Amino acid sequence: QAKTAGKGGFSLYSPDAHERARQRVRRVADLREALENDRLELAWQPQVSLEDGRVTGLEALARWPRDDGQPISPAEFIPLAEQSGLILHLGRWVIDTAISEARTLLQTWPALQHARFALNLSPCQLDESLPAMLTERLARAGLPSDCLEVEITESALFTDQAGVTETLNAIGSAGIRLAVDDFGTGYSNIARLKLLPIHRLKLDRSFIADLEHDPGDRELVRALLAMARALDLDVIAEGVETRTQADFLARNGCPHAQGYLYARPQPLAPLKSWLRG
Numbered sequence: 204q205a206k207t208a209g210k211g212g213f214s215l216y217s218p219d220a221h222e223r224a225r226q227r228v229r230r231v232a233d234l235r236e237a238l239e240n241d242r243l244e245l246a247w248q249p250q251v252s253l254e255d256g257r258v259t260g261l262e263a264l265a266r267w268p269r270d271d272g273q274p275i276s277p278a279e280f281i282p283l284a285e286q287s288g289l290i291l292h293l294g295r296w297v298i299d300t301a302i303s304e305a306r307t308l309l310q311t312w313p314a315l316q317h318a319r320f321a322l323n324l325s326p327c328q329l330d331e332s333l334p335a336m337l338t339e340r341l342a343r344a345g346l347p348s349d350c351l352e353v354e355i356t357e358s359a360l361f362t363d364q365a366g367v368t369e370t371l372n373a374i375g376s377a378g379i380r381l382a383v384d385d386f387g388t389g390y391s392n393i394a395r396l397k398l399l400p401i402h403r404l405k406l407d408r409s410f411i412a413d414l415e416h417d418p419g420d421r422e423l424v425r426a427l428l429a430m431a432r433a434l435d436l437d438v439i440a441e442g443v444e445t446r447t448q449a450d451f452l453a454r455n456g457c458p459h460a461q462g463y464l465y466a467r468p469q470p471l472a473p474l475k476s477w478l479r480g
């Protein structure tokens with residue numbers, strides 16, 4: 204039973220907090236069940252070249268369709284999975300499914316031969332067994348290592364979690380690409396950026412959203428692009444929604460973009476017809 208403190212007091216067990224805790228427990232149980240019954244799905248979002256518009260990559264994003272028709276965003280269920288220990292299970296599911304769907308796509312669309320298939324990793328997945336797991340899954344699917352890109356957020360990259368550097372180096376030596384997700388929102392140590400086997404930076408959506416109206420953001424994006432060039436890193440802008448944003452990025456030498464302007468993340472079937480179109 205919820206206990207409330209006296210007037211004006213606060214309580215650790217207010218009915219609100221209690222209800223929220225119950226809901227969390229229910230959510231975790233639902234998520235575990237969804238995983239066990241293979242009910243999660245992947246949505247793929249194309250990445251394009253700003254030079255010629257060609258599809259240069261596809262990012263896999265986890266989706267949790269629900270019976271009540273109210274989808275829960277990965278921004279909510281991924282942290283839940285991380286806190287509840289389900290993330291390793293979920294992460295393996297994402298890796299297996301992304302690699303198997305990538306294989307299907309490559310078989311039907313030879314034009315994707317040089318495209319890269321990207322998936323997101325949580326910091327807790329970066330243990331010593333990950334590199335071998337990835338290469339084993341790729342080999343089993345008959346895919347070359349360099350068709351896979353793993354995205355790790357800037358903040359996950361720059362923790363002092365033990366062993367992360369070794370894991371990332373092993374991933375790099377295996378020929379798998381590494382992208383820094385949500386770049387610009389964390390606190391990168393430029394010296395460390397140079398030491399890790401990073402191939403590209405993904406400029407966070409928050410820098411792109413107001414490009415049209417905010418001269419400060421335009422300056423910032425130019426500076427980030429110049430920095431990437433100096434470090435010899437590839438760049439992709441996230442969350443590109445308008446032609447004006449794309450034009451600004453192209454004019455300033457940003458090689459790649461991803462966003463609703465081109466396509467929303469979508470399951471395999473609609474993606475195939477988008478590719479056809």
Ligand code: C2E
Binds near residue numbers: 248444
């Ligand atoms: P993210 O990796 O930075 O993915 C980009 C997010 O921006 C996606 O949200 C995508 O749907 C959304 N997005 C793409 N283009 C646009 C646009 O033009 N406008 C706007 N407003 N949004 C756009 P989503 O799918 O909800 O995923 C949210 C975050 O959840 C991801 O951010 C990623 O950090 C995490 N996530 C998703 N799937 C996985 C996964 O399989 N594993 C892990 N560890 N994290 C995942």
Ligand code: MG
Binds near residue numbers: 262323354384
């Ligand atoms: Mg990502």
Ligand code: MG
Binds near residue numbers: 385405
């Ligand atoms: Mg991102």
Ligand code: MG
Binds near residue numbers: 385
């Ligand atoms: Mg993000």
